[in-house]
Amino acid sequence: MIRFLHSIVRLDSCTRNAAALLAGLAMIAATSGCIEGKACTAMACLDGFHITTATADKSWAPGDYALEITVDGEVVSCAYSWTGTSPPGQLVSAQCSSRAVSVEVHPVTTCTETRRGDAVSQSCVPVPGQFTQGISISGTPARVDVTERRDGAVLGERSFTPGYRTWYPNGEGCEPGCRVDEQEWELP
Numbered sequence: 613m614i615r616f617l618h619s620i621v622r623l624d625s626c627t628r629n630a631a632a633l634l635a636g637l638a639m640i641a642a643t644s645g646c647i648e649g650k651a652c653t654a655m656a657c658l659d660g661f662h663i664t665t666a667t668a669d670k671s672w673a674p675g676d677y678a679l680e681i682t683v684d685g686e687v688v689s690c691a692y693s694w695t696g697t698s699p700p701g702q703l704v705s706a707q708c709s710s711r712a713v714s715v716e717v718h719p720v721t722t723c724t725e726t727r728r729g730d731a732v733s734q735s736c737v738p739v740p741g742q743f744t745q746g747i748s749i750s751g752t753p754a755r756v757d758v759t760e761r762r763d764g765a766v767l768g769e770r771s772f773t774p775g776y777r778t779w780y781p782n783g784e785g786c787e788p789g790c791r792v793d794e795q796e797w798e799l800p
Contacts, residue, residue: 657781
């Protein structure tokens, strides 16, 4: 389209760039799913259930952790060793017997938002010695049972019955819609 315009009218580089931007926006608008004049993006999402596990003070004791997670009757085992700290910029991930389940230890962070005019930036720093454990399960299980052990001793057992809500990452009324639920579990 730009070459076509350039062959009819001689355009300088700034005008060509502006025309290219307008042509691109027009193509996006033409190919996007529109709902009552609203353009939808094409961001995908996945159904899932997430459990955030923490202690009351967010400390996470060093040791060898083993989780037995029963997802609608299917037993999945996950294990990892925790030293009490995570390498900067990295997460500690468990090895799980199913790709549908993942377990990671995350540092708790404190974030600061800075605004300058219309620009917004966010800076997050880890809180020393504070961590949470995230258990993520793909799909929409009706029941999840979790037993967690550290160094062989049971830390806790809990059953979850997810109550899913539909989330639209591209905006309300724009497909796809994903069914998600997130719950918290406090360990001693």
